[in-house]
Amino acid sequence: MSCLEKMVAVLPSSMLDWPGKICSVIFIAGCNFRCPYCHNPELLEAGGIGDAIVWDDLAIYLSERKGWIDGVSITGGEPTIHDDLPHLCERLRDLGMEVKLDTNGSRPRLLAEMLARGLLDFVAMDLKTSLTRYPEVARRPVDPLSIGESIDAIIGSGVEHEFRCTMVPGLVGLEDLESLAERAADARVFVLQQFRSENTLDPAYSGARGYPEETLLEWAERLGRLVPTQVRGLVGTSR
Template sequence: MIFAGIVKTSLIDYPGQIATVLFTPGCNFNCFYCHNRSLTEDFPQIISTEEIESYLRKRIGLIDGVVITGGEPTLHQDLPDYFRFLKQLGYLTKLDTNGSSPEMLKTLIDQCLLDYVAIDYKAPKAIYQRYCRGEADPDKVLTSINLLLESQLAFEVRTTVFPQLTQEDLIAMAEEIPIVPRYILNPYQKPLYYLPEDQEWIDSPPYTETEIRAFQETLKLYQPNVVLSF
């Protein structure tokens, strides 16, 4: 398993737990507002696996869990082995995913390797490819969400409310996914690095906190467990 980043101690990435966050390189999407674009480059900086494993062994009893995020972790075929290693150390495990590989997700669920999952639902089905590009397929994401519901595993669905999404788009998204135990609206924040051709999208003014709270109230009709991340 290779990693391109680490946050040694986080209080915000795993609900209710103190966690270490590990970042995998590579992604099969190309979202214009991505804040981890450096992880999708051809030659990201790789962190020593031995260094990470030594740190995790030393922190047993001091941190509760480990989050594997990206990039897109499910692109890595040795992901189940690494989650198994983390479970052997006694850690709670959380996966952050774009939902593009229901097959890998099912493997992880069936082998009881996950304690929590955060999955992104990024746009209405009709325009998913426009904003996510790459290999984005909303049907696969919806399959992943349904797998999580059937598994009764603790999970959340996340949507970044970027400026191009309208209230009608958000309603469509809330109707497209089944009712989930936790649906989180994240505010859009301009990324530090982005593609030049995305400049116009990037510079669009973000929704205000008041506007996002109004979206939340509207979406409660479709997703009663919708919450804000701020």
């Protein structure tokens, strides 16, 4: 089914989703992973959370916001499971919008196509854990080579990007992070995101505790020797 039929929600403006920019956020339903700590479980199935947004209405809405927003962030779910995602990006480009994509990196060929065609201005790729442990987190068969190909495609494209890892105890630890940092050593930035335990797909993770902030800061400093590293989502800070 077309991703144009799977656009199920729009956030009018966000200062958090695209570093340094104000953007609208389009949510596309459907995902090929089932990460237990996912905090958007209502978007995992193609049915989404409601009626699809009509493109013509969205185009008018975004056109009216030109000058107020810098671009549009496409997130999910996992947008790249829809083969016509490049067409959506083209339409946004035709409206004069810059485009950011959030992805899990599981479909490197589609991602590489969009990068090669200049359809993306920023890519944020989620790195779940060390590549050999991916099926444990995604709870689906995952080809580690595909994840690696996406890492290489993003870095090699020259497009602004970030790689980010949600820090869930038991699913990702320092050894996993070091493996990822070495694999993405030429990345512009590697972000450690504090785990949010509300509204998780697997109830066992609801209310679970994340790593202590001091631990994340210590690990970020250590990883910084391999790749520029930041920590995001700490309570009471702007990090």
